[in-house]
Amino acid sequence: MKKRVLITRKRYIFLGFAMVAAAVGLLFFDGLPDATRLQADQLLLKSMKKGHYINSDQLAETIINGDPSLLLIDLRDSVQYAHYSLPNAMNIPYQKILNKDYVGYFDQDQFKVVLYSNDHLIAEQAWLLLTSKNFSNLYVLEGGLNNFFSTIIQPKEPLATADRNEFERYNTRKAAGYYFGFPMPRTVSSGTSSGISETGGILKGKKRKAITIRKKKKKKVGGC
Amino acid sequence: MGPLIPHELLSPEWNNVIALIIGIAFGYLMEASGFSSSRKLAGVFYGYDFTVLRVFFTAAVVSMIGILYLSKLGYLNFDDLYIQPTYVDSAIIGGVIMGVGFVAGGFCPGTSLCAAAIGKIDGMVFILGLMLGVVIFSEMFPWLEGIFNAHNLGGVTLEDTLGLSNEWTTAIFAIIAVVAFYGTTILGRYIRNVRY
Numbered sequence: 001m002k003k004r005v006l007i008t009r010k011r012y013i014f015l016g017f018a019m020v021a022a023a024v025g026l027l028f029f030d031g032l033p034d035a036t037r038l039q040a041d042q043l044l045l046k047s048m049k050k051g052h053y054i055n056s057d058q059l060a061e062t063i064i065n066g067d068p069s070l071l072l073i074d075l076r077d078s079v080q081y082a083h084y085s086l087p088n089a090m091n092i093p094y095q096k097i098l099n100k101d102y103v104g105y106f107d108q109d110q111f112k113v114v115l116y117s118n119d120h121l122i123a124e125q126a127w128l129l130l131t132s133k134n135f136s137n138l139y140v141l142e143g144g145l146n147n148f149f150s151t152i153i154q155p156k157e158p159l160a161t162a163d164r165n166e167f168e169r170y171n172t173r174k175a176a177g178y179y180f181g182f183p184m185p186r187t188v189s190s191g192t193s194s195g196i197s198e199t200g201g202i203l204k205g206k207k208r209k210a211i212t213i214r215k216k217k218k219k220k221v222g223g224c
Numbered sequence: 225m226g227p228l229i230p231h232e233l234l235s236p237e238w239n240n241v242i243a244l245i246i247g248i249a250f251g252y253l254m255e256a257s258g259f260s261s262s263r264k265l266a267g268v269f270y271g272y273d274f275t276v277l278r279v280f281f282t283a284a285v286v287s288m289i290g291i292l293y294l295s296k297l298g299y300l301n302f303d304d305l306y307i308q309p310t311y312v313d314s315a316i317i318g319g320v321i322m323g324v325g326f327v328a329g330g331f332c333p334g335t336s337l338c339a340a341a342i343g344k345i346d347g348m349v350f351i352l353g354l355m356l357g358v359v360i361f362s363e364m365f366p367w368l369e370g371i372f373n374a375h376n377l378g379g380v381t382l383e384d385t386l387g388l389s390n391e392w393t394t395a396i397f398a399i400i401a402v403v404a405f406y407g408t409t410i411l412g413r414y415i416r417n418v419r420y
Contacts, residue, residue, distance in 0.1 A: 020402055
């Protein structure tokens, strides 16, 4: 009987020590590297491959084809967005991309998300930030809106000596311009600071309002 | 990865199934610890049995350690855990009522169900009282609502109020627990053997 008590006591002493050791161990254990984040070298490789760029022609074609999986995200501020943007684009200013309310638009695999700003620098930074969190299906509009306007809305007519493909591309761009509401010859007003035609408003299309996506928290009830 | 249901790894329909499994395990362990005896439970207040302190303190510290390790190993997103908001007034008033009820009745709500399940009449009476209390509280709620919602601090933790990191809180609690276990063991030697 005495021996049994001794063994029980030893067991409790051991368990008590184990509990304290495990708790104190927490102070020195920083945790494993976050598996949900891409490592720097992988990110650099991915960024250098430039596979995430989509050019204006590809984007115009996707929009015209009405691809339902396309989600356009305008990263500029709301004033610039209100002035003009691409049809059906959603405005998430780049400062807010990691905001809990918006991150759900990036952390998904249903849509092909195209990020753009005036140029592609801000979009590229946003892409880096979001890709480092291992989000996929993200693309950057190469050259941003400026390039989109100079290629699709105001395409330059090729020289007479240019090859046939150049002319074909020019005609396609002209046709795409019609789709976006800019008949040829383009009527570009010099008064607007953005350099967009007076009909530039058409480009705005039907605006998508950003709907807040919140992960539902389950209410818990406790008690003993 | 976790919590499993908010992260959509399991559908919400599993909620009740998981609750049932955990509930059965919880009830089994309470019964195995002797918590279906009101005398044993009340012993912690009268100072002749400290099993309640040991069991609940161990449970709290083990879950603290477990949650932090799971979070550090990447299996659980700590930020997604729901933290019950702290209503200061309700906590104090409710705590007093619960404490008096615990000492007087010899059970807390969970243990009374445990006792009733093994056929103890005091457990069943306690549940009737509990139901009555719930009905009275619900009927009086429009009058009590002001007190109920007063001083809501939100889902605060010790990290927010004392500035202590979760790791330090856990380590301190673990040490307090072991000291309390040892202290109550020593104390037990000087207490007259109460038969119950």
